[in-house]
Structure formats: structure tokens, C-alpha cells
Amino acid sequence: xxxxxxxxxxxxxxxxxxxxxxxxxxxxxxxxxxxxxxxxxxxxxxxxxxxxxxxxxxxxxxxxxxxxxxxxxxxxxxxxxxxxxxxxxxxxxxxxxxxxxxxxxxxxxxxxxxxxxxxxxxxxxxxxxxxxxxxxxxxxxxxxxxxxxxxxxxxxxxxxxxxxxxxxxxxxxxxxxxxxxxxxxxxxxxxxxxxxxxxxxxxxxxxxxxxxxxxxxxxxxxxxxxxxxxxxxxxxxxxxxxxxxxxxxxxxxxxxxxxxxxxxxxxxxxxxxxxxxxxxxxxxxxxxxxxxxxxxxxxxxxxxxxxxxxxxxxxxxxxxxxxxxxxxxxxxxxxxxxxxxxxxxxxxxxxxxxxxxxxxxxxxxxxxxxxxxxxxxxxxxxxxxxxxxxxxxxxxxxxxxxxxxxxxxxxxxxxxxxxxxxxxxxxxxxxxxxxxxxxxxxxxxxxxxxxxxxxxxxxxxxxxxxxxxxxxxxxxxxxxxxxxxxxxxxxxxxxxxxxx
Amino acid sequence: xxxxxxxxxxxxxxxxxxxxxxxxxxxxxxxxxxxxxxxxxxxxxxxxxxxxxxxxxxxxxxxxxxxxxxxxxxxxxxxxxxxxxxxxxxxxxxxxxxxxxxxxxxxxxxxxxxxxxxxxxxxxxxxxxxxxxxxxxxxxxxxxxxxxxxxxxxxxxxxxxxxxxxxxxxxxxxxxxxxxxxxxxxxxxxxxxxxxxxxxxxxxxxxxxxxxxxxxxxxxxxxxxxxxxxxxxxxxxxxxxxxxxxxxxxxxxxxxxxxxxxxxxxxxxxxxxxxxxxxxxxxxxxxxxxxxxxxxxxxxxxxxxxxxxxxxxxxxxxxxxxxxxxxxxxxxxxxxxxxxxxxxxxxxxxxxxxxxxxxxxxxxxxxxxxxx
Numbered sequence: 001x002x003x004x005x006x007x008x009x010x011x012x013x014x015x016x017x018x019x020x021x022x023x024x025x026x027x028x029x030x031x032x033x034x035x036x037x038x039x040x041x042x043x044x045x046x047x048x049x050x051x052x053x054x055x056x057x058x059x060x061x062x063x064x065x066x067x068x069x070x071x072x073x074x075x076x077x078x079x080x081x082x083x084x085x086x087x088x089x090x091x092x093x094x095x096x097x098x099x100x101x102x103x104x105x106x107x108x109x110x111x112x113x114x115x116x117x118x119x120x121x122x123x124x125x126x127x128x129x130x131x132x133x134x135x136x137x138x139x140x141x142x143x144x145x146x147x148x149x150x151x152x153x154x155x156x157x158x159x160x161x162x163x164x165x166x167x168x169x170x171x172x173x174x175x176x177x178x179x180x181x182x183x184x185x186x187x188x189x190x191x192x193x194x195x196x197x198x199x200x201x202x203x204x205x206x207x208x209x210x211x212x213x214x215x216x217x218x219x220x221x222x223x224x225x226x227x228x229x230x231x232x233x234x235x236x237x238x239x240x241x242x243x244x245x246x247x248x249x250x251x252x253x254x255x256x257x258x259x260x261x262x263x264x265x266x267x268x269x270x271x272x273x274x275x276x277x278x279x280x281x282x283x284x285x286x287x288x289x290x291x292x293x294x295x296x297x298x299x300x301x302x303x304x305x306x307x308x309x310x311x312x313x314x315x316x317x318x319x320x321x322x323x324x325x326x327x328x329x330x331x332x333x334x335x336x337x338x339x340x341x342x343x344x345x346x347x348x349x350x351x352x353x354x355x356x357x358x359x360x361x362x363x364x365x366x367x368x369x370x371x372x373x374x375x376x377x378x379x380x381x382x383x384x385x386x387x388x389x390x391x392x393x394x395x396x397x398x399x400x401x402x403x404x405x406x407x408x409x410x411x412x413x414x415x416x417x418x419x420x421x422x423x424x425x426x427x428x429x430x431x432x433x434x435x436x437x438x439x440x441x442x443x444x445x446x447x448x449x450x451x452x453x454x455x456x457x458x459x460x461x462x463x464x465x466x467x468x469x470x471x472x473x474x475x476x477x478x479x480x481x482x483x484x485x486x487x488x489x490x491x492x493x494x495x496x497x498x499x500x
Numbered sequence: 501x502x503x504x505x506x507x508x509x510x511x512x513x514x515x516x517x518x519x520x521x522x523x524x525x526x527x528x529x530x531x532x533x534x535x536x537x538x539x540x541x542x543x544x545x546x547x548x549x550x551x552x553x554x555x556x557x558x559x560x561x562x563x564x565x566x567x568x569x570x571x572x573x574x575x576x577x578x579x580x581x582x583x584x585x586x587x588x589x590x591x592x593x594x595x596x597x598x599x600x601x602x603x604x605x606x607x608x609x610x611x612x613x614x615x616x617x618x619x620x621x622x623x624x625x626x627x628x629x630x631x632x633x634x635x636x637x638x639x640x641x642x643x644x645x646x647x648x649x650x651x652x653x654x655x656x657x658x659x660x661x662x663x664x665x666x667x668x669x670x671x672x673x674x675x676x677x678x679x680x681x682x683x684x685x686x687x688x689x690x691x692x693x694x695x696x697x698x699x700x701x702x703x704x705x706x707x708x709x710x711x712x713x714x715x716x717x718x719x720x721x722x723x724x725x726x727x728x729x730x731x732x733x734x735x736x737x738x739x740x741x742x743x744x745x746x747x748x749x750x751x752x753x754x755x756x757x758x759x760x761x762x763x764x765x766x767x768x769x770x771x772x773x774x775x776x777x778x779x780x781x782x783x784x785x786x787x788x789x790x791x792x793x794x795x796x797x798x799x800x801x802x803x804x805x806x807x808x809x810x811x812x813x814x815x816x817x818x819x820x821x822x823x824x825x826x827x828x829x830x831x832x833x834x835x836x837x838x839x840x841x842x843x844x845x846x847x848x849x850x851x852x853x854x855x856x857x858x859x860x861x862x863x864x865x866x867x868x869x870x871x872x
Contacts, residue, residue, distance in 0.1 A: 302749060325752030334750065342750045345743045356740065356751035360733040369732040 001026040001158055001189045002047060002078070007056035009042055016042040018213040019056070024158070024206075026061075029180055029190045031200040031221070034210035035233055035432035036402040040193050043210070044160050048080040049073040060158075079151025080160040085143050087135045094118055094131035097150045114153075121152050125182055141172035148179070158189045165199055166430060171287075177203050195233070195432060197226045209233055234434040244444045247468040249277035253421050253452035254299070259310035260476075261294040261303055268294035270476035271310070276421065281443065281453040283467025283484065285460060287496050291476035292456045293337060296425050299454070300334040301327045302342075314421065328357050333419035335410055337426040337456070339403070343410045346399040350389070353398045354380040354413050383412035388438065404435040411439060415446060422446060425456045440466060460489055460496075472496055510803050510810070513850035514817065521843045529834045538831055539824030539840075547702070549823065551709035555781075557812075557819035558711075559584070559773040559790070561718040563797025564815050565725055566639075566769035568806040570653075572729060573762035574742035579642060579657025580770035581794025582664030583635040587771025589668040590634035591627045591778040592686050592785035596676060599623050599690025605679040612675065620692035624779065627693050631774035638664060639767015640760060647756035653763065661794070669787050676785070684787035695779045712780030714772070721769060722808035728765075729808075738762055770794060791822075799848045818844065 002024040009017040017039045024030045032040045046053045049067040057064050060076045067073050073080070087096050098114045115131040122128060127145040135143060144164065151159050165173050180190055180203055194200060200207055201221060209217040209232040217232045230238040252275040261269040269291040276282045286292055297303050299312060301324035312320045314330055322330075336342035344353055355364050355376055363375040380394040387408045389401070398406060407427070414422065427443065428436040443466060447453055457463045463470060463484070470484040472495040480495050522532035543553045563580040570577035577583075595601070600617025604610055618626070642656035669684065676686035695713045699705040729735035740748040741758040749755055777789055800818055804810025821844060825837035 300750070323752070323754070324749060325754075328752045336750060341744070341746050343747060345740055345747055347743050348740070352736070355736075356747065359736050359740075359751070365733050369734055371731055371733060371736060 001061060002191070003059040003062075004043060004047060005057050005059065007043060007046055007053045007058070009039075009046060009051060009053050015213050017046070017053070020210070020213070020215050021218075022208050022215065023218070024189060024191055026189050027184060027187055028205040029184055029192065029203055031204035031207045032191060032193050032210065033195055033197070033200055033207060033229060033233060035195060035434060036404055038210040038233070039213040040210045041162055042213075044080070044162065044191065044193055047073070048078060048160060074154050074156070077155060077157035078160065079154060079156030079158070081144070081147040081151060081162065081164060083163040083166060085147055087143060087146060089136040090134060092132050092134050093129050093138070093146050093149075096135055096146055097131075097153050101154060118149060118153065121149055125152065125179060125186065127179060139172075141168055141175065144168070144176065145179070156188075158191065159183070160191045160193070162193045163195075164192060165194065165196065173199070197229050197433070200229065201226060211235055230433050234432075238433055239437055242440045242444065242465040244466075245448075247280040247447065249280040249468070250450065251277060253278045253315065254454065255311075255313040256299070257311040257313070259295070259298065259308070259312060261291070261298045262307045262309070263294065267291075267476050269298065272473075272476070272478050273310075274471060274478065276452040276454050278420070278452045279447060279450050280468045281447050281455055281466055283463035283470040284454070284456045284473050285463045285470055285492055285496060286456075286458075286473035288458045290473050290496075292425065292473060294476075295473070296334070296337070296423050296454070296456055299423055300324060300332065300336075328417070331417070331420035332423065333414035333417055333421070334423045335407075335414050335425060335427055337429070339406050339410055344398045344406060347397055349397050350384065350394045350401075350409060351376050351380040353409060354383050354394075354416075356413065358417060379416065383409060383416060387412035387415075387442070402432075403429075404431040407431050407439065408435060411442060415442065419446075419451055421452045421454070423454050426458060427455070428457075428459065428462060460492060464489070464492065474498075506805055506807070506810070510805065510814065510851065513803065513847055513853075516850050517843055517846035520846050521839060524842060525835050525839060530832045535828055535832055535835055535839070538827045540820065542827040543820040543824035547705040548709060551699070551705055551711045553816070553819045553823045554715055555709065555711040555776075555819075556822045557815045558715045558718050558776045559793040560796055560800050560815035560818055561715075561722065561811060562773045562776070563770050563793045564800030564804055564811040565718075565721055565808060566766040567797045567801035568804065568808070568811055569725055569729070569738075569769065570639075570762050570766040571801060571806045572742045573738045573758055574745065575643075575646075575653050575759065575762055575766075576798075577639065577657055577763065577766045577770075578654055578798065579639060579660050579767070579794070580797045581790060581792065582657070582661035583638045583767040583770035584773035584777075584790055584794055585661075585664045585668050586638045586774075587631040587635035588774030588777045588789065589671065589686075589785050590630040590771070591774040592676070592689055593671075594627045594630040595623070595689025595693040595778065595783075596687055598626060599693050601687055601690050603676065603678055603687045611679060617690075618692075623690060623693045624695060627689075627779055628772075628775055631771045631778070632768040633771070635771015635774070636764045636768035639770065640764035643760040643763025643767075646763070647759045653759075665788075668785065672785060672787050685782075686785040688784050689778065693779055694783055695775070697780065710781040712776065714776035714780045717772065717775065719812070721772065722812055725769070726808040734761070770797070796844075799844065799851075802851050803847060 004020055004022040007017050007020040020043050022043065034040045042051065045051050047058060049069045049072050052068055058067055065076060094111055094115045097118055118131045127149055129142050129145050165176065168176060183190055192204065204221045207219045207221055207224065208215055209229060211233060254276040257273050259269060259272045260267045272295065284292060294303065298308050301322060305321050308320060311318060314332065319327055340346060345356065358364055364372060366372045377394060383389065384392045384394060389405050389408045427439050431439065443453060455463060455466060467484045470482050471478050472480045472482065472492060474496060482492060525532040525535050543549050563584065566580045567577050597615045598618050600614045602610055602614065603612040638660060642653045642660060645651045645656050646653045672684055672686050678687045697707060697710065697712045698715065699707040699709055729739060737753045738758050738761065740751060740753055741755050745755045773793055778785055796818060800811055800814045803814035821840045825840035828835055828839060829837040
């Protein structure tokens with residue numbers, strides 16, 4: 001269906017694609033895996049006409065083609081769904097789908113013809129969405145279906161999906177895979193760009209692995225396994241399982257009693273009580289949106305105190321009404337779930353990001369109120385080298401880093417204050433496998449140094465393998481405690497979804 | 501490299517504006533080169549042209565700096581106009597009431613007797629404080645309103661502009677005007693509150709040019725604002741709030757406090773226009789004196805990329821346009837000085853359109869590409 005031959009692409013000094021050869025057979029689901037920056041998106045953007053290659057050729061159905069713009073790609077039956085959806089929020093599903101390919105004559109838009117065709121398509125592929133509802137009323141999963149319909153409406157026979165599952169909940173991922181299989185049955189070809197190995201194994205027929213702009217492996221999915229793919233991606237052996245000794249917990253660092261956080265309707269967190277002891281990792285498993293965000297934010301002092309009921313004790317101190325700054329000064333660090341919204345000043349450079357939260361204290365401020373540039377530079381450098389942040393240039397804006405490196409920067413910054421309690425939310429979301437392994441090791445070593453860690457993650461595998469004790473949250477309530485060493489995924493999954 | 505990129509867009513905007521303006525002049529029926537020649541030669545001639553241009557630049561530096569500082573905290577201060585009016589009136593009030601100025605009718609009856617008669621050494625600093633303080637309060641009010649109730653600063657600053665201008669007119673008309681004076685202005689402030697004109701220090705610059713010490717104060721403020729924003733913890737907190745308030749909050753920074761601080765300082769800077777106007781130029785509060793300095797300040801900040809150095813450069817450019825418009829009026833056949841307004845408008849349009857350039861530029865910039 002699609003073949004890239006010796007594609008080479010340079011961005012300035014960076015060799016993004018180095019003689020890349022990818023062959024996608026018709027009627028298959030083809031996964032392209034690799035870490036951030038491996039060049040997988042670049043290769044696909046070349047195939048879609050976003051970029052033009054410096055060297056090499058593209059063959060579509062066996063014939064060499066010039067694809068200079070996305071229009072050329074669409075004309076050849078290639079569609080692409082981007083990681084960040086390109087939809088107009090205020091317009092309806094049908095309007096979004098026809099945008100740029102409107103039916104009717106030059107004056108009148110015939111939206112009903114379009115709607116009918118969209119209905120037909122959505123029945124054919126079981127992509128249930130109402131063509132007349134506005135995008136802003138749809139869930140992320142539904143919006144993704146709209147993106148798929150958009151491509152299908154343009155008669156795409158080959159769909160390129162860039163990190164399609166990054167935004168989906170586990171349930172939505174299952175539905176999404178069912179859709180992909182249906183498409184394959186209907187004779188469509190699908191390319192899926194990802195770095196989640198479990199998904200590659202679950203859905204794809206063939207895999208191309210990329211590293212540093214080169215193709216390092218083309219495999220049949222059935223002949224490979226996660227460990228081999230991980231090794232190819234990272235270029236060395238990767239531990240997929242967290243290695244840790246048993247916890248040696250001390251006294252309780254954090255005591256939460258009957259904590260509730262009110263939301264617009266009812267309580268987001270509803271009468272939660274637990275303790276986190278020094279030297280242990282307490283995990284909280286749950287389907288996203290069951291109060292984890294509010295719980296962590298309440299503990300970090302980021303929720304208006306009028307919305308918080310119950311008591312939070314840190315050591316002997318009641319900190320229920322204390323602000324974020326006081327909690328930080330007491331030794332509470334926080335790795336937030338949304339690094340762009342909470343964790344980083346994206347337009348600021350790494351130096352300035354490395355002092356957020358300690359920017360008013362010694363040694364950053366030696367003669368008040370002046371910032372000590374040498375101290376800032378030293379701190380940034382320590383974090384960059386200690387936590388392997390790449391590129392190792394403290395002058396770059398945080399925006400320029402990949403997600404994994406942004407996360408390492410945040411983790412480094414929060415570790416640097418030697419916290420007594422660490423609140424961690426989704427520590428490895430959107431992070432490469434190599435970095436995941438690193439982050440997990442760091443968390444365990446911080447635990448071994450005596451820090452109390454409260455870990456929230458939507459990745460069941462992550463919470464079970466990292467936690468020493470594991471609570472399950474459902475609808476704002478703690479619905480059970482399980483032993484992460486013996487509990488099965490099914491057992492925890494049931495608690496997460498049914499609440500009992 | 502970074503600086504170059506920062507300068508590139510404003511420069512393109514200005515050049516593009518001059519090209520479009522030139523075409524307009526051509527259509528109207530004059531030679532654009534002659535017109536621009538007149539504009540620059542008169543605005544940059546030594547010493548009168550330069551003197552006036554710098555004098556015009558002074559209030560624009562203050563207001564541009566005020567808008568830029570608020571913007572660094574993510575706030576749009578459209579109220580510099582009102583803040584500079586209250587600043588000017590406060591300076592005049594102190595200059596009259598504490599400067600021992602009696603306001604008398606033509607018949608000699610005393611209408612207003614001053615509170616005190618202070619010497620210049622005390623009086624001038626007090627006038628400075630009054631102008632800055634009044635502006636700060638006027639800017640601080642919408643800051644408090646936003647921090648406390650979440651009401652939008654744009655609406656409140658616009659409203660406060662009207663209130664400020666009307667209040668100053670009221671006090672001028674009914675309390676501080678010399679009875680019989682046909683012009684809406686206060687009595688003259690005490691002689692000891694006058695600040696020196698720069699003609700005193702610069703050989704060859706005649707004394708009638710109103711360029712005064714407050715120009716140096718404006719430059720000093722640029723330097724101080726730069727230090728504050730980029731070299732102190734307070735500036736870090738203010739900029740963090742502007743860059744990403746939720747992250748600032750996460751870092752233990754009170755967003756509400758930052759909003760109030762930023763609006764207060766911004767108002768104070770705008771209020772300093774009063775020092776130039778009252779202590780350095782007219783020596784009285786003159787109703788409606790501001791030639792939209794507060795609003796032009798927004799354009800100055802925008803063109804100057806909300807950076808003190810950029811503000812100085814763009815204030816200077818806008819001052820050139822303002823000063824250079826006068827001979828265009830007199831010495832060309834068809835083009836009037838309104839062309840200056842057109843040029844200003846086009847510059848603003850081009851600077852605002854930068855977002856359009858930035859979109860694709862950002863998308864295809866090197867950094868983003870290599871991130872793929």
C-alpha cells in the first residue's frame with residue numbers, strides 16, 4: 001500500500017530521518033514504534049505531505065508518487081489523524097467533517113447530504129456519533145471518531161494515526177481497537193504511531209521500530225515480544241518490571257481524616273481517610289476522573305480551602321488550611337499530573353523552571369530580593385545532569401523539550417528539595433520507556449531514603465508494581481485496600497469500575 | 501540570536517507600515533520620499549527636533565512601560581490614560597496646596613489658601629510621590645477588584661478612565677482654577693516645584709524645549725523595571741503568574757497578590773506621566789492634556805515586545821511620528837499630518853498580525869521540528 005524508500009530528512013543539523021525504509025502491506029495494521037524523537041512522526045508527516053523529504057521516494061500502491069502537500073496525500077487515499085485533534089469546537093460533527101471538502105455548489109452548503117453520508121460511514125464502521133452535535137459536547141473518544149470519519153469521508157484507504165491512544169481511557173482504548181479491527185476487515189490499511197508496547201502487541205500485524213532517525217527493526221508482531229521491542233527502541237536491555245526491595249516504613253508522615261473536596265455537583269473527594277508512612281509508596285488506583293486529581297490538589301494546597309472539609313495532618317501539624325507555599329516549606333513536593341498546566345512555565349527556560357517553588361529562598365536568593373544567577377544556573381545544571389534531561393541546555397525554553405524530558409525536569413526539581421512527602425500523579429504519562437524505567441528507579445530510591453510517597457496513576461501496571469500498599473478509589477471514595485503483590489489486575493479492575 | 505529574533509518582527513512591522521504608508525502618500529498625490537524626508541529631518545534635527553521628539557517620547561515610555569509590566573503578569577491595563585490623569589492632578593494638587601500657592605479672584609479675594617509652603621527639596625519629592633501614588637491607587641483598584649471578585653481588568657480600567665478624567669475636570673473647574681481664567685486649567689504650581697529642563701545641562705539646546713528631567717526618570721524606570729522583572733524574586737513571581745497562573749500557584753505563588761502588585765506598579769508608572777506634564781512642562785494641571793498617551797502606550801508596549809528596551813525604542817519611534825507630522829502638514833501639497841495616525845495604525849495592525857505569522861512560523865520552526 002505504502003512504501004517509504006531511503007527517506008532522509010534534515011532539520012538544520014538534526015538528522016530526523018536517515019534512509020528510512022518502511023513497507024506497509026495493504027489490509028494490515030502496521031505499528032511504528034520508537035521513543036520520542038526517534039523520527040516516526042517525521043516519517044509519517046513526509047508520507048502525508050506535511051514535510052518533503054530531502055532524499056528518497058514514496059511509493060503508493062507500487063507507483064512512485066510526489067506528495068508535496070496533504071492535498072496530494074488525500075488525493076492518493078491517505079488520511080492522517082493527529083495527536084492533537086484538528087477540530088473546530090463550536091461547529092457540529094458534520095460541519096467539521098466536510099470542512100475543506102464541502103458538498104453542494106459554490107454558494108449553498110448542503111449539509112444534509114453530508115450528514116447522510118456520514119451516517120452511512122459511521123454505521124459501516126460502527127463509529128457512533130451524532131452528526132449534528134457540536135464538537136465541544138463530545139468526549140475525547142468521540143472526537144477521535146470524528147477525526148477518523150473525517151479521513152474516511154475523504155475516501156482514505158490508508159489511515160495514519162499519530163499516538164491515537166494517548167488521550168483515551170482504558171475502556172476507550174478497547175473500543176478504539178475494535179474500530180481499527182473493523183476497518184482492517186473492510187480492507188483499510190492502518191498505520192499507528194505509538195510507544196506503548198502492550199498496544200502494539202494487541203493490535204498490530206507488523207511493526208517497524210525506529211531509533212535515532214533510523215529503522216532498527218521490521219518485524220511480524222506475532223514473532224516478537226515486549227522485551228525485544230523495548231530493547232530495539234531504547235538500544236539496550238530495559239527492565240519492564242520495577243525492581244525493589246520490601247519497604248521499611250517508619251511513622252506516619254501524612255494523615256488524612258475524612259477529607260472531602262466539594263465540586264460543582266456533590267463531592268469530588270468524599271470522606272477519604274488514610275495514612276502515608278515514611279519510607280513507603282502508597283498507591284491509589286482508579287479510573288481517571290474519580291477524584292484523584294482533586295485529592296492530590298487538596299493535599300498540595302491548591303484547592304480553595306472553602307471547598308475542603310476534613311483534616312490533613314503532616315507530622316504533628318494540621319495543614320488543612322495552609323497554602324501551597326507553607327506546605328512546600330514543610331517538605332511536601334508535588335509532581336503534578338498535568339505538566340503543561342501545573343508543572344512548567346513553558347515559555348521560561350530550564351533555569352527558571354528549575355527554581356519554581358524555591359525561587360524566593362536561599363540559595364536562589366542570597367541578597368534579598370535579588371536572584372542569584374549563579375545559584376540558579378548551578379541548580380539547573382544539577383537537575384539536568386542528575387536526571388538526564390536532554391537536550392542538556394539550560395537556556396532552552398521548557399517548551400522545546402519532549403514530554404519525557406519535561407517530566408524529568410519536574411521530577412528533578414521536586415526531588416532536589418529533599419521532600420519528606422512526595423505527591424506524584426501520573427509520573428510517566430506520555431514518557432518514553434527508557435525514561436519510565438529511570439523515573440521508577442528514582443521513585444524507589446527516594447522511598448528508600450525515607451520519603452513518604454503518595455502515587456496516583458491510571459496505569460494499573462505502574463501502581464501495582466511501584467506501590468507497597470494500594471488503595472482503590474471509586475467515585476471519590478476509597479473502596480478497598482489490596483496487597484499489590486498478590487492482587488490480580490482483574491480484581492483491582494473490578495474495584496475500580498464497580499466500586500465494590 | 502534571541503535578541504535578533506525579538507527585534508525582527510517589530511522591525512518588519514515598521515518597515516511594512518512605511519511601505520504601505522508610502523503607497524498611500526503616492527495615491528494621495530505626493531512624493532513619499534519627500535514626505536518621509538520631511539518627517540525624519542524635522543523629528544531628528546538638532547537640537548529642536550530631537551529635543552521635542554524626546555519630550556514626546558517621555559510620556560510614552562512611562563505608559564508603554566506601565567502596559568508592558570501589567571502584560572508580563574498577564575493583565576491588559578487599558579487604564580493608563582486614567583492613571584496618568586490622576587497622577588498629573590495629584591502632582592498639581594501637591595504643587596499648589598503644599599507649595600504655598602494662594603488662588604485669588606481678579607479682585608484679590610482668596611479662593612483657596614494652601615495647606616503649607618514647603619521648600620523645593622521637600623516639595624518636589626512629594627509631588628513625585630503624589631503622581632506615582634495616585635496612579636498606583638488608580639491602577640490598584642481594578643487589580644483588587646480582579647483579585648477579589650474576578651471582574652475583568654479591561655472593563656474596570658476603561659470605566660476608571662472616565663471616572664478619573666471627569667473627577668480631575670471637576671476639581672479643576674470648581675476648586676483649583678483661577679477664577680476668570682477662560683482655560684480649563686489649575687492655578688500654576690509653586691515655583692519651587694518646577695523641575696529642570698534639560699536645556700540647562702545640554703549645551704546648544706534652547707530653554708524653550710520642554711524636555712526635562714523626567715525623561716531621565718523615564719529611562720531610570722526602564723532600568724528599574726528591567727531589574728525588578730528579571731533579577732528579583734518578585735519579578736519572577738509576577739512573570740510566572742503571567743506565563744502560567746496555575747503553575748505559579750503550584751509553585752506557592754499567590755496569583756491574587758501578583759495581580760494587585762502588577763496593577764499597582766503599572767498604575768504608578770502611568771501616573772509618572774504627571775511629573776513630566778505638570779512639574780516639567782506646563783507647571784499646572786491642564787484639562788485634557790493627554791494626547792491619548794495611555795492608549796498609545798499599549799501600542800508602544802506591543803511594538804516593544806513588553807520589554808523595557810523595546811519600550812524605549814518604540815516610544816522614540818512613535819514620538820518621531822508625532823513630531824514629524826507637523827511639517828508634513830505644512831510643506832506637502834496634499835498629505836496632511838493625519839498620515840502619521842495612519843502610519844501608527846498600520847504599525848499596530850502589522851504587530852497584531854504577528855500572531856498570524858507566528859502560527860506557521862512556530863509550527864515550522866526548528867525547535868518544534870526537531871521535537872518530532
